[in-house]
Structures are given as C-alpha cells and as structure tokens.
Amino acid sequence: MTIAPTDVEQAATRTAPQAAGTASPGEGAQTNNAVPPALPPAPGRAAADYSGYRIVAARHPWRWAGTAVVALGLAAVLWSLATNPRWEWDVVAQWFTAESVIRGLGETLKLTVIAGALGFVLGFILALMRLSASPLLVSVSWTFSWIFRSTPLLVQMLLWYNLGYLYEKISLGIPFTSVTFFEVQTTTLVSQFAAAILGLTLNQAAYSAEIIRGGILSVDQGQLEAAAALGIPAWRRSTRIVLPQAMRSILPTAFNEIIGLVKGTSIVYVLAYSELFYTVQVIYNRTQQVLPLLLVATLWYIVITSVLSVFQYYIERHYAKGAVRTLPLTPLQKARKFFTIRTNARNLT
C-alpha cells in the first residue's frame, strides 16, 4: 500500500499546530494574527515551528517612487490645462450642455445603439452562416464580409444616400415579370437617417461577423458534441451552450468595435446628418471657437467611452462565471476590503 505513509505524515503535520497551542496557552486561535509567540521556538530543533511568527508584507519602495513620479507628471498636466487661458474652459462650459450639442449627442447615441445592435445581430447570423455546413450559406456570408470590408465606409454611405440616382424606384415583385406588389421612390425610402443606419449597420455586421466567428471557434468542439449527444437542438446548442462561452473572447473586441462606432458615427457628416461631431463643427464655423468646441465633443466622447468601459467590465465579469475558479474582486469590493483591513490593522495596534 502506498497510501499509508502519506496518511501518517498528514496526521503528523496536522497535530503540529495543536502542539504549539498547548505550548502557549490562551493564544489558541490568535496564533495567526500577528501576536509574538510567548515561547520562542527552541533553537536547534530540526522541524521548526513558525506558527507564532508575525507575517510582514513585502515592501515595494520602487512602486511608491514610480507612483510619485506619475502623480507629479499628472499634476503638471492638470495644472497647465487649468491655468492656460487658451483652452477657454468658460466657452467649453457654456457649450457643453447647450441644447444643440445635447441633441447632437442624442443622435450619436441613437446611431450607435441602433447600428451596433443591428450590426451585431446580423453579424451573429453571418457568423453562423459562415460556420454552417451549407456551401451556399458559407459563400454568401464570405462574400458579404469581403465586399463590406473592402469598400470605404464613406463610399458605402454616399452610395446608400444616392441610391435614388442609381435606382429611381424600388419595387417589390416577381423578378423578370411585370408583377409588382408595391413601388416607392428611392429618395423617400432612403432618408439621411436610413442611409446612415444602413451604412453603419452593414459595415459593422461584416466586422462583427468575424469577431463572433472567432469567439465561436474558440469554444471546444467537445461542448457541441456533448450537447448533440444529449439531444439538444442545433439552435439551442448555438445560443445556450456555445455563444455564452464564446462571449469571453468576443466581448473585449466587441467593445473595441462599439467604442470605435461611437466615434465612427461622426463619418455621417458626409450626409450632413447632425450628430455630435457635425453639430460642433457647425457651431465653430459660426463662432470661430474651434478648439473649445472640439473639446466639448471630445469630453462627451470620453464620457460615453467611460460609461461603456464600466459596462464592459461588468459584462465580462458576468460571462467569466464558471470560466475562472474564483472571480476576481470588483474595484468596489477591493476598496471595501482595503479599508476593512486598514481599520482592523489600526484596531490591533
């Protein structure tokens, strides 16, 4: 038997702390808590007993030095930002919440949300098509991505908006016959807004399809096999088993895309669509306060990105469930822990 010796050893180590406890009565449970031992361990003993020692955390002097340098640099930058009058913060403040700017911001958000959501839904479908067994679906999906990734977004946008020039009327009917169910003027169908959404969505879909496909490929094949062996239907296999696990690798890149899209919406200026960026351009062309107004837009983009980053953190955390043994603490939890430890330490000394 090979088990016996290990058992005995374990039993031996398990009794060791108890022996120490009896050596210094009255301390029992506290031995871990930074209390010096009543009896120092006997010198020259082979198996030393460290249970009574105080644990001193490692010190990192260079970390502190580095922090100080960075803090100094940051302070200098903030100081110059605050004191240099050419930044014209008063103008920034005046326009930051101006009604037209807020309206532009609303349009930017609207475009981002709609194009982002539609883009990723379409991207998901394209990714599934690309991974399907049907050669037709695969090639349709591939061609879609190929076209939309190889033409400049600006050109796509203008093409959609000028669809009326290429095709005066859009009609629904049976191809190659004269049967039509309905017909509209293209220009009434494709407004500025529709052109913007079409352009952004299709372009976004082409990119997100690849991101989602990459995520799906990263999930172990065995998961699909197990699900199939359990009789779980194909759609459910994709959405319930594979996608949630793919999310872990999809999310970081997907948020990159969304954040890119927030600022990327500014490209709709070519359609004279008044989202945030176009709005501030119109304003500074009128008032000539170029820099402060660009700052207004920038600050709003920073706000949006910050909010999205917080979302990203918690969404990623959600999908990390089960992928890591123990979830790391959130910043809030970390802060709380930091302060409780500090308070405890102070109470002890």
Add this chain to the structure above:
Amino acid sequence: MTLADSQTTVLTRTTAVAPTRGLVEITAVHKSFGSLHVLRGVSLTVEPGSVTAILGPSGSGKSTLLRTINHLEKVDAGYVAIDGSLVGYRKRGNSLHELREKDILKQRTGIGMVFQNFNLFGHLTALENVVEAPVVAQGKTKAEARRRGLELLERVGLGDKAGAYPRQLSGGQQQRVAIARALALDPKILLFDEPTSALDPELVNEVLDVIRELATSGTTLVIVTHEMGFARDVADTVVFMDQGQIVESGTPAEIFANPREERTRGFLSKIIEPAFNI
C-alpha cells in the same frame, strides 16, 4: 448512503425484472475516414440490461464504434439498431431514408454518453448541466427537472456540489456530474468512452463505483475501458477489438483466463501483468 461511499463491494447482478429495452444490434458496420478504414465489418449484439466492456489497443476503432451507436458518427455500410429501430435511418419499403436532425436528436435522448474528457458545459453549474437536456429535449418542466437533477447528483455523491461550476470540481467529481447528466434523460443505453482515463489514479475508483452501481440498474451499459480489473468485475461480456474488427468476445472468465486468439493474448499480457503488481 451515496454511491461514492460504497467502495469495492463485490456485486452480484441483481436485476429484479429482466429489462425489455436497451437492445443494441450492430450489424456489419463499416466506417472510413478518407482512405483510413476504421471499422471493418463489426457485428455485435448487446443484450438489454447487460454490461459490455470493449477493450483493444489505441486506434483500433473503439471510440468510433461507440459513436456510431448514437449516430455521432454516420456508418458507411451496415446498420445499428436499437430495440429493433434503425439508428439514423427509417426503413421504407426497400430503401433507407436518412432521418432529419430532429428525429436523430429524439433517438439520442434514449442513449446517454459519457466522454473521456467529461465535456461538461463550463459556464453552467453542476445542476444546470444536468437540468438542461431534460428541459429542452424532453420538455420536462424546470421544477421537475431540478428535483430529478438534485436526486441524481445525490446519487453520484455530489448533492452538496449542485451550485459548483465544473472548473471548481475535481476530475472525478466532474465525471460523476457528467454521468448524472447522462442519466437525467433516463436513457435505456449508456455509452462510456474511457470514462476514467483522464483521471488521476486515486479518483478512478469514485467514478468506477458509480458505474458499478449502474450495472445493476437494468440500463444497458457499453463501456470502452482500459481498467481490466473493473471490466472483469462488472462486465457480462468482454469484447476485444483490433484494427477495426472484433477479434473475440465472451464472458470475462473466457477472455481473461484463456483467450482463444493470439492477438488478445498479446494485448492482455501487455496490459494485465503490470496492473496486477500494484
């Protein structure tokens, strides 16, 4: 008492009533991957409620044979039938019509499978893993499936781990969850593909004990394994495969004590000798 506690008790097969379902008939099955002829005319009948152990060297086609039983692998020739109905096909007149995905999935719910590397769904808890299939594939209510899921986890000795994610479980515990997951569909046949070969030696027994208990439950078990001692204890029939063919099959006593074929003897001498010296 949980299963994991019942260490190496010698079991006599005590199935109260002779099971009437779970008959597997494999007839002249051929399967190739490209130019590699992996199954070369395999025929095997597995009686309802019996335990069959498949042995054989690596690459001999054991896993492939197992996977043809639940149609994870399509056969090129021959057929597999379960309780008289063809797996993956429907007979109409003189022709066999391939079943649609939906019907294949339905067939599969009668056949549980336990994989070498568990394949538990990593983002679902132990209980969620067990509950998923009965709800979506069998249309059970959530509450009913949960109740039964807890019961099954209890049965494999993991009643206290229902909320744990697979990565928080040891290998042996993960495999026991996988067995509970397969059992949740009340399958008439359970397929095990080397259920213990990804496990540390000290975890092997906790899984084998669970399987040992299942052997008496009336479910048909087909087990690909390298655990010779276990096969000898538990199996009614031992099948030895080599190079895509069944070399010989018989009771454990026949196969282990006096194998007829030279290839079987060669294989067993390599595997068994070291195993008995532990």
